[in-house]
Amino acid sequence: MITVHLRYEIDPEKLADFEEYGRRWVRLVDRFGGSHHGYFLPSEGDSDIAYALFSFESLAAYERYRTDSATDPECQEAFELARTTGCIRRYERRFLRPLDGGR
Template identity: 55%
Template structure:
């Protein structure tokens, strides 16, 4: 399993637009074989930072999902929400291997 962690710098004045953007992407990840763990929005502290975490069974599965970028109308519409609103100022994407509670308890001894 591979988890994509996206660290966003967002416009605090455009949080509603960011939430609409986030909801669209949560649906798209699920429709294309991933598991979205949610967006984590500002509450206390920094008001311009948000995170998203979503997983795919493998890097190959993630790459299949990425093939829709710039091509699939639903992907284009979701990006349009971000671009036209200006809610995202910058983002960085990194990949991690999760250690989930079920794995820590030993219910799944296999490591990806």
């Protein structure tokens, strides 16, 4: 299993747009065979940092998702939402593996 950890720097004035972006990707990742663990939004502390976690059974499955999502119309709409609203300033992606296979 591979888990993707995303750290977003967001525009706090556009939190509603980012929430919509997140709702779309939870559904899309699940549709592409992944397991989305959710988006985690600012509460206390930094107002411009958010996180997301989702997993695929393997790095190969994740790569298939990346390839397929690049041409999927719904995925392109989600990317366009972020681009046109400017709700995401930047993001970082990390790949993690669970200890003992996640048991």
